[in-house]
Structure formats: C-alpha cells, structure tokens
Amino acid sequence: MTAALDGIDLADPDNFVDGVPFEWFRRLRQEAPVAWHPEPGPNAGFWAVTRYDDLVAVHIDWATYSSEVGAVSLEELDPEQLEIRRSMLETDPPRHTKLRSICAKRFSARGVSQYRDWIRDVAREVLDAALVDDDPFDFVGSISRELPIRFLCSMFTVPQEDAPQLISWGDKMIANQDHELSAAVIDKVDTEEYRLFPFRSPVARDVFAYADAQADQRREEPSDDVIQALVTAQGEGLLNEREFHNYFSLLMIAGNETTRHTISAGMLALMANPDQLRLLQEEPERIPLAVEEILRWATPVLHFRRTATRDVELRGETIHAGDKVVTWYISANRDEEVFDDPDGFDVTRKPNDHVTFGPGGPHFCLGAHLARLEAAILFEELLPRMRSIELAGPTERIRSNFVNGIKRMPVRIVTR
Numbered sequence: 001m002t003a004a005l006d007g008i009d010l011a012d013p014d015n016f017v018d019g020v021p022f023e024w025f026r027r028l029r030q031e032a033p034v035a036w037h038p039e040p041g042p043n044a045g046f047w048a049v050t051r052y053d054d055l056v057a058v059h060i061d062w063a064t065y066s067s068e069v070g071a072v073s074l075e076e077l078d079p080e081q082l083e084i085r086r087s088m089l090e091t092d093p094p095r096h097t098k099l100r101s102i103c104a105k106r107f108s109a110r111g112v113s114q115y116r117d118w119i120r121d122v123a124r125e126v127l128d129a130a131l132v133d134d135d136p137f138d139f140v141g142s143i144s145r146e147l148p149i150r151f152l153c154s155m156f157t158v159p160q161e162d163a164p165q166l167i168s169w170g171d172k173m174i175a176n177q178d179h180e181l182s183a184a185v186i187d188k189v190d191t192e193e194y195r196l197f198p199f200r201s202p203v204a205r206d207v208f209a210y211a212d213a214q215a216d217q218r219r220e221e222p223s224d225d226v227i228q229a230l231v232t233a234q235g236e237g238l239l240n241e242r243e244f245h246n247y248f249s250l251l252m253i254a255g256n257e258t259t260r261h262t263i264s265a266g267m268l269a270l271m272a273n274p275d276q277l278r279l280l281q282e283e284p285e286r287i288p289l290a291v292e293e294i295l296r297w298a299t300p301v302l303h304f305r306r307t308a309t310r311d312v313e314l315r316g317e318t319i320h321a322g323d324k325v326v327t328w329y330i331s332a333n334r335d336e337e338v339f340d341d342p343d344g345f346d347v348t349r350k351p352n353d354h355v356t357f358g359p360g361g362p363h364f365c366l367g368a369h370l371a372r373l374e375a376a377i378l379f380e381e382l383l384p385r386m387r388s389i390e391l392a393g394p395t396e397r398i399r400s401n402f403v404n405g406i407k408r409m410p411v412r413i414v415t416r
C-alpha cells in the first residue's frame with residue numbers, strides 16, 4: 001500500500017488557509033497518485049486520488065465507487081446519519097436518476113438559457129449598486145456573493161429580501177470548518193447534537209423551516225418554479241419530507257457558494273494577468289471560453305468522496321471494500337499529462353476539459369449550465385465598465401479542505 005508522502009496532510013483544513021498546497025498535489029501525482037492518507041480519529045483514513053485519469057475512472061464506475069454506501073464528504077457517517085442526511089448526492093442509480101429527473105429539465109442548457117436576460121438584469125443591478133465611486137470595497141461581499149443568490153431567489157421565486165439570510169445559512173453550513181463563518185466548527189467543537197443534519201450544522205433546522213413555509217405557500221397557490229417541482233414530487237410520493245428538506249438545502253447551497261468563488265477567483269486571476277484582462281475587454285466575445293479557464297483555475301470544490309463496494313485495483317493499488325476514496329478535482333485540473341502549462345492561467349486555452357463540475361458520471365453538476373452562464377454574464381457586464389482594478393488589501397480564504405473559496409477581496413475599481 002502506497003502511503004501519502006511525508007509532510008503532506010490533506011486532512012487538516014489549516015493547510016488550505018494560505019492557499020491550495022499545489023506543490024503537495026504535484027508530488028502526489030508524480031510519486032503516489034493513489035495513496036493511502038491517514039486521518040485523525042474517529043475517521044479511518046482515505047485513498048487520495050490525484051491524477052485526472054484515475055478521477056475519471058472512479059466517477060464513471062459508480063457501482064464500484066458508490067455515493068450511496070458511505071457519505072460523499074470526508075466525515076464518516078453511521079447508517080442512521082447517512083439515511084437521514086441523504087440527498088441526491090448520496091444516492092446511486094437507479095434511485096439517483098429518479099431524484100435528479102425532478103429538476104433536471106429546469107437546469108438543462110435550454111432550461112437555463114431562458115433566464116439569460118433576467119441574469120443580465122440582476123448582474124447590472126448588482127454592479128450599479130457596487131460601483132458607485134472609486135473607493136475600495138470588498139469584491140466578494142458586493143459582487144461575487146450577490147449575483148448567484150439573487151438569481152437563485154428568482155429561480156425559486158422567493159423574496160429578494162431573503163437573500164442575506166440565505167447567504168448566511170449557506171455560509172454557515174458549507175464553511176463548517178471556518179471559525180468566522182460557523183459557530184459549530186466541525187473539527188474543533190462538539191457537534192454531536194447536530195449529527196443528523198446536513199454538514200452537522202445547527203442552521204439546517206432554520207433552512208428546513210424556511211423550506212416548509214415555502215412549500216406551504218405553494219400548496220395553497222401553486223407556482224412554476226424549482227420549489228414547486230420539489231413539492232409536486234413530494235405530493236407524488238417521490239420524495240418524503242426529509243428528502244424534500246435535503247433536496248432544498250442541496251440546491252440552495254450548491255448553487256450559491258460555488259458560483260461565488262468562481263467569480264472571485266476569476267477576478268483575482270485577471271488582476272494578476274492584466275494582459276489577459278485587456279484581451280477580454282477588447283474582445284468580449286472571448287469571455288465564454290475564458291470562463292472555462294476561470295472554472296479550471298477556481299476549482300471551488302476541492303474534492304468529493306466515494307466508498308468502494310468491492311475490492312478493486314486502481315493504478316496498482318488494492319482498494320478494499322468499504323475504503324473511502326477521495327478524488328481531488330483541484331489536482332486533476334492541474335494534471336500535467338492533460339493540460340499544457342497547467343499552472344499557467346490562459347483564457348484562450350482550448351481544449352479545456354477541466355473537471356470542475358465533475359468528469360461526467362451520474363453526479364455531474366446539475367447547475368453547470370447555470371454557473372457558466374452566470375459567470376459569463378457577470379464578466380461581460382463588469383469588464384467593459386472597468387478602467388482599472390487593483391487589490392486594495394490582502395485577500396482572505398475560507399478555512400476548508402472542501403471548498404476553495406475567498407471570503408474577502410478588497411479592491412479599488414475605477415470605472416469608465
């Protein structure tokens with residue numbers, strides 16, 4: 001069994017605070033691409049899969065590398081927790097296919113393209129509010145964080161005034177390793193009381209109550225939105241109450257955080273590469289392609305996990321039934337066997353087969369079309385307005401080995 005290399009510790013979120021440890025991932029890809037990685041108890045450890053081809057192999061073979069028999073995060077769940085917290089993410093086909101079909105059409109390329117003008121309007125509103133003068137401001141708080149949640153509010157037809165509350169709940173749930181964002185930091189305080197909630201988060205109760213209130217409204221007066229699709233599925237017996245709660249939370253969180261971090265990371269990369277920023281300002285038709293490089297560069301989800309259902313060989317290593325297998329998208333997206341100059345940011349990169357949304361197994365990101373569209377429209381609206389942009393202070397990252405996110409990015413933007 002190949003052990004992870006000396007000095008490498010991917011299990012400790014502190015090691016991701018100052019930046020992604022890209023050098024560790026490079027060493028793992030080259031010297032131990034499928035490596036057994038220890039973890040602090042009660043967790044048992046995991047296989048770290050760091051090469052692109054191996055990540056694809058794991059995600060495509062869902063029968064061997066299951067999402068259903070264990071969790072999809074590093075946290076180890078007992079059968080009760082697993083059952084109660086299960087969402088579509090923790091389900092294999094054929095059940096998964098049924099759950100996904102509840103919303104799949106709404107998130108298809110055609111489904112989201114009907115929102116194109118709407119997204120542009122929201123983007124303009126957000127930028128009008130943020131770019132009032134040339135004073136420094138927090139790009140994350142005023143721009144990246146605003147667009148995705150405001151748009152989700154539209155898609156879910158919930159009041160725009162609820163956006164700050166939804167942002168705060170999402171932050172607390174997903175950034176459950178960061179002291180500033182969550183009181184219940186999973187590896188530091190006793191979260192036993194919350195063991196049956198998604199992300200072991202106390203705010204899940206509030207999110208569920210919010211979802212129930214929205215569902216009640218739709219039962220009285222049906223509407224044509226995502227929540228209605230979930231309520232209808234519940235009425236048809238396709239979702240029970242718990243599954244309805246978990247589905248709602250998944251969509252709210254997955255659609256909010258990740259797109260935010262993509263926009264922030266993209267702006268940071270463009271600031272660091274002014275020639276590429278200029279290119280996009282001069283030739284905005286290049287922006288949709290540039291978004292693919294921004295997505296590769298940002299990789300907002302660092303890893304997901306599967307659990308082996310049988311003994312299996314992967315790159316010469318024997319993985320045993322029940323082992324945790326953790327696929328690091330962040331590493332696959334910099335695999336030198338797939339990407340030329342993988343550590344270079346190049347908005348003209350083509351082809352760009354990044355795995356930021358997953359490599360295309362059953363769990364390929366449901367919101368990929370939406371996230372691409374939101375990021376492209378945001379940059380299409382923002383870049384022409386900027387005469388210059390510069391950092392006005394240090395950026396701060398979320399403490400997490402799961403999300404790759406910037407929590408603050410002070411900038412000064414001079415508009416045209």
Ligand code: HEM
Nearest residue numbers: 088089254255258259262301357358359363365366367371
């Ligand atoms: C840049 C933004 C986003 C990134 C980086 C991202 C990333 C991911 C990743 C890595 C997965 C798992 C893929 C796999 O297992 O192979 C996933 C699944 C998922 N994403 Fe996204 N996501 C983003 C935006 C969104 C948006 C806007 C939504 C919509 C509300 C969304 C909803 C989901 C859902 C529901 C799943 C689970 C799909 C399933 O289990 O079948 N995501 N996402």
